[in-house]
Amino acid sequence: MRSNIRQLFCYIKPNLHYFVVAFIAVLFSALTILLFGRGLSSIIDSGAEHDFTTKLVVTIFIVLAVSLTAFIRLYFIGIGSEKVIARMRYDLYSNVTDLQPSFFENTGVQDVISALITDTSVLQSIINSSLLTILRNFVILIGSVAMLLYTDLHLTAYAAAIIPILLIIMTSLGKKVCNHARFAQSKLSELASLSEENFRSIVTIKSFVLEENEKIRFKEHLDSVSKSYIRLVLLRAILVTLVISCVIGSLVVLIFFGIKEVLSNNITIGELSSFVFYSALAAGAVNNLSDNISDLQRGLGIVERLFEFKNMKSSIVDADDPIKICSVRKGISFNGVTFFYESRPGKPALNNVSFSMEAGQAVSIVGPSGSGKSTILKLLLRFYDPSKGSITIDGNNIKSIALSSLRSLFGLVPQDHMIFSCSIMENILYGKPDAEYEEVRQAAISAYAMEFIDKLPDKFDTFVGKRGLKLSEGQKQRIIIARAILKNPQVLVLDEATSALDYKSENLVQKALSKLMQNRTTIIITHRLSTALKTDKIIVINHGEVEEVGTHESLISKDGLYAKLVKIQ
Numbered sequence: 219m220r221s222n223i224r225q226l227f228c229y230i231k232p233n234l235h236y237f238v239v240a241f242i243a244v245l246f247s248a249l250t251i252l253l254f255g256r257g258l259s260s261i262i263d264s265g266a267e268h269d270f271t272t273k274l275v276v277t278i279f280i281v282l283a284v285s286l287t288a289f290i291r292l293y294f295i296g297i298g299s300e301k302v303i304a305r306m307r308y309d310l311y312s313n314v315t316d317l318q319p320s321f322f323e324n325t326g327v328q329d330v331i332s333a334l335i336t337d338t339s340v341l342q343s344i345i346n347s348s349l350l351t352i353l354r355n356f357v358i359l360i361g362s363v364a365m366l367l368y369t370d371l372h373l374t375a376y377a378a379a380i381i382p383i384l385l386i387i388m389t390s391l392g393k394k395v396c397n398h399a400r401f402a403q404s405k406l407s408e409l410a411s412l413s414e415e416n417f418r419s420i421v422t423i424k425s426f427v428l429e430e431n432e433k434i435r436f437k438e439h440l441d442s443v444s445k446s447y448i449r450l451v452l453l454r455a456i457l458v459t460l461v462i463s464c465v466i467g468s469l470v471v472l473i474f475f476g477i478k479e480v481l482s483n484n485i486t487i488g489e490l491s492s493f494v495f496y497s498a499l500a501a502g503a504v505n506n507l508s509d510n511i512s513d514l515q516r517g518l519g520i521v522e523r524l525f526e527f528k529n530m531k532s533s534i535v536d537a538d539d540p541i542k543i544c545s546v547r548k549g550i551s552f553n554g555v556t557f558f559y560e561s562r563p564g565k566p567a568l569n570n571v572s573f574s575m576e577a578g579q580a581v582s583i584v585g586p587s588g589s590g591k592s593t594i595l596k597l598l599l600r601f602y603d604p605s606k607g608s609i610t611i612d613g614n615n616i617k618s619i620a621l622s623s624l625r626s627l628f629g630l631v632p633q634d635h636m637i638f639s640c641s642i643m644e645n646i647l648y649g650k651p652d653a654e655y656e657e658v659r660q661a662a663i664s665a666y667a668m669e670f671i672d673k674l675p676d677k678f679d680t681f682v683g684k685r686g687l688k689l690s691e692g693q694k695q696r697i698i699i700a701r702a703i704l705k706n707p708q709v710l711v712l713d714e715a716t717s718a719l720d721y722k723s724e725n726l727v728q729k730a731l732s733k734l735m736q737n738r739t740t741i742i743i744t745h746r747l748s749t750a751l752k753t754d755k756i757i758v759i760n761h762g763e764v765e766e767v768g769t770h771e772s773l774i775s776k777d778g779l780y781a782k783l784v785k786i787q
Contacts, residue, residue, distance in 0.1 A: 295349070376468070409440060595713055629649070
């Protein structure tokens with residue numbers, strides 16, 4: 219927890235001047251409120267005396283000063299908290315972006331989004347409402363106690379009797395509130411993850427007519443969230459109620475003994491009014507402090523969750539002195555590679571896989587679904603590291619190559635048609651952000667994408683919608699190919715690039731891919747064997763092992779797994 223507080227202060231430190239101004243305003247506000255009690259006493263005891271008007275004006279001035287300092291406090295704490303949260307969001311996003319891809323396979327995306335947006339918003343609200351307010355209430359409490367002691371020592375002794383009880387209540391229940399707040403927040407995150415999963419799978423849910431089942435499942439999670447938050451509300455309500463009960467009870471006792479003091483001429487009516495004012499002020503401060511501490515504890519729970527993400531370290535990192543390469547001159551080799559996924563530690567996804575390909579060759583990796591084809595691609599791009607064995611490019615272990623240099627060698631045309639929510643131009647420019655318009659246009663022509671781009675009203679400036687919803691599958695794939703053409707990679711990687719296309723779209727995409735593959739090292743991961751026919755080498759993977767290697771003709775003559783797959787298709 220101390221480590222988290224230190225990290226939080228590191229975000230506050232660059233913006234400390236905003237918080238200092240707000241702190242001064244809070245301090246001044248607290249002091250002016252405390253002065254108001256003395257002014258109240260003077261006004262009541264003055265009655266109709268000649269200086270009544272003067273004292274009234276001074277009191278009004280104090281009220282105006284309190285209002286002004288409230289504005290300054292809210293304005294500067296608002297600016298400071300926004301800058302703190304903005305930087306925290308950037309650092310969180312930046313760190314998660316740098317994590318290995320396996321992180322997103324083991325952690326729900328919605329959990330990260332919830333931390334990035336929801337948790338930080340709650341934390342900002344707590345900073346705005348509680349961080350300096352707790353200081354203000356603390357100053358008011360100390361000042362009020364001091365003024366109570368100054369006004370009447372005996373009455374103050376009666377008031378002090380309640381303090382140990384309040385401390386016990388606030389400490390014991392406050393800890394429970396903090397722990398349950400963290401639990402409730404985690405339950406809410408689970409609900410968000412379920413919602414995201416269902417909305418992304420809505421077509422599947424509807425096709426199996428499982429809407430009602432999912433509604434029931436959502437309702438069960440929702441009930442769990444509601445119960446946890448109702449429990450949190452109950453704990454906070456008990457905490458506040460006990461504090462208020464103690465405070466009001468002590469005020470009643472104080473007023474009773476105060477009236478006796480007035481009747482005994484030990485204090486004036488003005489002094490009693492002032493004493494009641496400071497007692498109420500102290501009581502209010504204690505009550506507010508219980509809320510502030512509860513919020514602060516909830517905030518610390520959120521900070522802990524945020525810094526869990528922020529402090530995560532990628533398991534895939536550069537070597538101490540990485541080398542940089544800009545081309546593939548000899549070739550790529552897998553040397554006895556074995557790999558286990560964390561979710562399946564007892565079953566290897568790849569087992570002692572060895573093969574090589576020369577620079578300029580086109581190689582197909584084929585095999586049944588789940589045989590380990592895509593795992594080879596993930597290891598080659600260092601999304602994961604092998605459990606055993608090594609992967610080399612031109613004789614260099616890829617672990618010794620700088621990650622940015624390694625991945626820059628490859629141009630990936632994936633199966634999932636990843637299109638970003640921006641224009642066609644911006645999507646293609648992902649391949650080369652500093653490319654000129656004519657370069658983008660030529661890439662689109664080579665990808666047979668101009669056929670539909672020219673028909674769009676805004677041409678390259680057309681907004682494609684979220685995940686490219688305004689485009690067909692074939693159009694999306696041709697934009698991705700244009701992106702790869704623009705990048706002009708050393709190694710082209712096609713991961714089931716035509717698996718989801720209709721006949722017409724596939725023909726256009728195949729033409730574009732044929733252009734892109736010319737004189738380029740190419741790795742094709744496919745289950746469509748017609749695609750593998752034209753490649754220089756075919757590697758057959760089955761159950762995570764290399765079963766056969768050869769050309770189409772040689773593998774057919776062996777009458778092994780490849781020949782059987784050809785017959786099936």
